[in-house]
Amino acid sequence: MTTALDILLNGLALGSVYALVALGFVIIFKASGVMNFAQGSLLLLGGYLTAVLHEELGFLPALLLAVAATALVAGLVDRVLLRGMDPRHHHILTIMTIGVDILLLTELARRIGGDLLTLGDPWGNDVLTLAGVTVPTSRVASITVSVLVIGTVFAAFRHTDWGLSLRAASEDQEAAALMGVRLGRVRTLAWALAGALAALAALFLTAFPAPGLERTTGQIALKAFPAAILGGMASPPGALLGSLLIGVTEALAAGYQSELSALGRGLGDVAPYLVMIVVLLVRPHGLLGTKEAVRV
Amino acid sequence: MKRTGSRCAAVALTALALLGTACGTKGGDDGGGQGADGVATGPGVTDDTITLGALTDLTGPYATLGESIVNAQQLWADQINADGGICGRDIRIEVEDHGYDVQKAVAAYAQLSPDVLAMPQVIGSPVVDALVDSIEADGVLTFPQAWSASLLGHDAVQVLGTTYDLDMMRAVDFLVREQGLAEGDRIGHVYFEGEYGANALEGSTHAARAAGLTVVEQKIKATDTDLTAQVTALRGEDVRAVLISAGPAQTASLVGVAAAAGFEVPVVTSAPGFAPQLLKTPAAPALTAQLHIVTAIPSVSSDLPAVRKLVADYTRTYPDALVDSGVLSGYNAAVLMGESLKAACDAGDLTREGLVTAHRSRDQVDVGLGSPQDFSDAAQPSSTASYLIRPDRDAVGGTTGVEDARTPPGAEEFSASRGE
Numbered sequence: 267m268t269t270a271l272d273i274l275l276n277g278l279a280l281g282s283v284y285a286l287v288a289l290g291f292v293i294i295f296k297a298s299g300v301m302n303f304a305q306g307s308l309l310l311l312g313g314y315l316t317a318v319l320h321e322e323l324g325f326l327p328a329l330l331l332a333v334a335a336t337a338l339v340a341g342l343v344d345r346v347l348l349r350g351m352d353p354r355h356h357h358i359l360t361i362m363t364i365g366v367d368i369l370l371l372t373e374l375a376r377r378i379g380g381d382l383l384t385l386g387d388p389w390g391n392d393v394l395t396l397a398g399v400t401v402p403t404s405r406v407a408s409i410t411v412s413v414l415v416i417g418t419v420f421a422a423f424r425h426t427d428w429g430l431s432l433r434a435a436s437e438d439q440e441a442a443a444l445m446g447v448r449l450g451r452v453r454t455l456a457w458a459l460a461g462a463l464a465a466l467a468a469l470f471l472t473a474f475p476a477p478g479l480e481r482t483t484g485q486i487a488l489k490a491f492p493a494a495i496l497g498g499m500a501s502p503p504g505a506l507l508g509s510l511l512i513g514v515t516e517a518l519a520a521g522y523q524s525e526l527s528a529l530g531r532g533l534g535d536v537a538p539y540l541v542m543i544v545v546l547l548v549r550p551h552g553l554l555g556t557k558e559a560v561r562v
Numbered sequence: 563m564k565r566t567g568s569r570c571a572a573v574a575l576t577a578l579a580l581l582g583t584a585c586g587t588k589g590g591d592d593g594g595g596q597g598a599d600g601v602a603t604g605p606g607v608t609d610d611t612i613t614l615g616a617l618t619d620l621t622g623p624y625a626t627l628g629e630s631i632v633n634a635q636q637l638w639a640d641q642i643n644a645d646g647g648i649c650g651r652d653i654r655i656e657v658e659d660h661g662y663d664v665q666k667a668v669a670a671y672a673q674l675s676p677d678v679l680a681m682p683q684v685i686g687s688p689v690v691d692a693l694v695d696s697i698e699a700d701g702v703l704t705f706p707q708a709w710s711a712s713l714l715g716h717d718a719v720q721v722l723g724t725t726y727d728l729d730m731m732r733a734v735d736f737l738v739r740e741q742g743l744a745e746g747d748r749i750g751h752v753y754f755e756g757e758y759g760a761n762a763l764e765g766s767t768h769a770a771r772a773a774g775l776t777v778v779e780q781k782i783k784a785t786d787t788d789l790t791a792q793v794t795a796l797r798g799e800d801v802r803a804v805l806i807s808a809g810p811a812q813t814a815s816l817v818g819v820a821a822a823a824g825f826e827v828p829v830v831t832s833a834p835g836f837a838p839q840l841l842k843t844p845a846a847p848a849l850t851a852q853l854h855i856v857t858a859i860p861s862v863s864s865d866l867p868a869v870r871k872l873v874a875d876y877t878r879t880y881p882d883a884l885v886d887s888g889v890l891s892g893y894n895a896a897v898l899m900g901e902s903l904k905a906a907c908d909a910g911d912l913t914r915e916g917l918v919t920a921h922r923s924r925d926q927v928d929v930g931l932g933s934p935q936d937f938s939d940a941a942q943p944s945s946t947a948s949y950l951i952r953p954d955r956d957a958v959g960g961t962t963g964v965e966d967a968r969t970p971p972g973a974e975e976f977s978a979s980r981g982e
Binding site for chain 2: 269272273276277280375376379380381382384390391392393400402471474475476477478480481482483485486516517520521522523534535
């Protein structure tokens, strides 16, 4: 029984971190219709900056600075690279983000090399025991911070001008522009926010149960992709739900690997995509996605 | 760091002029000739130079290890050259970086191979797997930094020391002998998908069966760095010990999570599963308490005189470099290559075929850097004995010796029956 609880908690913690990344995908997609393939390398950038800064500045200032810097870089990617492009050509912009990803990743991988960097988080390898279940403190922190941050972002969608503009832009860019929504600014802010979320996710992805930041850490962002898609690409609550589903599925598949061995070893890696495919077969627009009204 | 480029072209041209033969074709270019001293020569050998090649990783995941091996082998070449070289010729090592990318490695090999006699370094199991047939066809004597049993059976490819399966047999032997595991117990084995993990699993399964133990398998990928789910599962299966055949990051996560959960079972990995950098992570105390490492070469902090001299020479030449197991394994490979070169020189044949023949004729090679090596059977690893070491923050290279080289029970029979 404790094992099942252990697995469930671990899955939820993983899911909450995926949610930070998936939310970044969704915000950018809502604002500009672009799938941001550079999310993984932005995550790596945030983690790398925290890792190199924390010894001089201390953990919290380093983290804040890294989050701000990653947001700035993400915003710049939008301003400098994507601004001049025709925003209606989503596929071209999407492919440009792959280019950005390769550039950022190559440079960061060169700097990180074979090292394993610690981000200097205050939780170390402390654990809490709750009702017979042992949970790393960093996991509890990860769930708490994710809930707070995601809650804030949701509130921003609902109650700020930017949130309103973003929602308007995702409904109909042209109409929103005619209504005076400054699409460029909405989009740049969306990019910056996604960058900040990615940098924060890097902290929790590399904290204790994981050994630290590696050059491959950014690849974990790929797992948030199915989460964003199965939630319905343009739906933030869907991304949250999708992330938790993916996190728990992955933990369950790995935790019960022996029982599931008839399906082959290493099911945990395939499981997120299996879930995505099954969900999309049943609900082609994702769990909470909206059907597009198509005029015939 | 030497890179080939225009200099390679220059070397190729010189070689062409000197030998008067075609150069640059891939494949068994025999470039047959004879030096002024009557020694038969081929690709990579002139009257005053022997050129060796190294395909390494200086920009990828094993960059730290690659740099150590390159430095150590260059140190060996400098020492040999200061003593007058081998066969009256200076040793030169051409280094190509592949960044752990198989495509780049294949291209680098095509560029490098026509101009070298042998390769004392090729890093990376996937790289070696992709190149092994070309290497064998070209007859370039190669010491890969990869230890999968699938590399056995090639005349030109020499796996130095024990293969991954033998290492895991050694690990099981240690657990039964020293950690109180008994018949009926379960052990976990967490392993990477691919050749490395599969070969390691063969060894653990074989040894476990012989000892009456059951192996609980957990397969993972190189991108999995949080092993909480795996630890939870193994704990649920009530395993008494865990083997891990993965990278250093995975070992750190496994041991860290296990310790935090109060799951204090012994954990054993092999050389690729540990790096001294891990002792700077939060998992360091747990690693020191729970982990052992099986390795074909002794710990860098070993008091073997040859190892101590190497560490002293290395730190003098590269004062800022990290001393890790790559220093010893790289230097060991270079020294063994040197011994085979000397044997080929004595036989008057420094062609590729001559070198492979000379190498395969040697069955008792002891250069003082570890257990004696037997190169006479290409189908067998050069040794069945491996060391057991453990992490130690205060020791050079982050490890200290626990048990001397030892052949696990049944290893020779297992190795002989392999591939049947």
